[in-house]
Amino acid sequence: MNCDEVLSRAYDYFEHALSPDERALVDRHVAGCPRCGELFAKAREMSCRDFSAGCGELVDGTAADERRRLFERHLSICRACVAYLESYERTLKLAKSAHSIGAEQLEALEERLVDAILAARKQRG
């Protein structure tokens, strides 16, 4: 097997969907190929499930250095998680701006409510 053949089988490899023979061929190539070896090592370190569960820490900047490096290594081999992270960050921005107050939106309380509040204060002494 060459690199391309191995890479095209990587998804099925991690899904345990290859035949034992094919799996052995992939293993043999990966053991002898530094490039594919590195890629498979990164894929073993962190799954998309783990990335998705932890990416909030990455965005909030609360991930410890070692953990941040793991996230970055995963991102370097996974376009799905790159897309996920980007849309997660945009979601956060959109959420923050959804409720930002424009000057036109900020209205004073109705006089009636102001009076009610001040009256309630006096009642309760």
Added chain:
Amino acid sequence: MSERVIADSNARELVARLRRGDEAAYRELVLAHGGRMLLAARRILRNEDDARDAVQDAFLSAFKALGHFEGQSLLSTWLHRITVNAALMRLRSQRARHEGEIDELLPQFTEAGGHFVRRPVAWAESADAPLQREETRALVRGCIERLPDTYRVALLLRDIEGLELDELAAQLGTTVNAAKIRVHRARQALRTLLDPHFTGAPA
């Protein structure tokens, strides 16, 4: 900077007048801060009457607690926290709370490999461009409204009201870690709800 200093000294003077029982000062406080407090209460409560009641609750708590106002935080920040508390108290007391499952809004993964079942697609480049448009903001507010209350409140308090994680945990009655996870899931669920609007995929 200078505006902030002026606002601070005005607030200090106002607090001093309040403590002396100056009637006009109470009205000034309500007029100056009520509008912003009502907006915060509306974000948490779905009903306008409840939001007004929460603002009234908040002012009454604030009047009572004036003696404890340290002046270390801004008066507006202090009142904001009290409003959030009052709104949450009202939300908790409501019987018809909007609770639902969050699971269907979280990404699903393959059992063996932990890959996304539905592979995320990059959002269109323009997703941030219409950020200022009221239409987009209304869409996002609508999606936030659709989150189950437990998660909606976690997201609001953390990402919109700006509470620190330990304050959030105290409000939710959870550990800091559980609060962090709740906020993260709420963001993930919101992302799922927004996704079809920004990828052009069918909802």
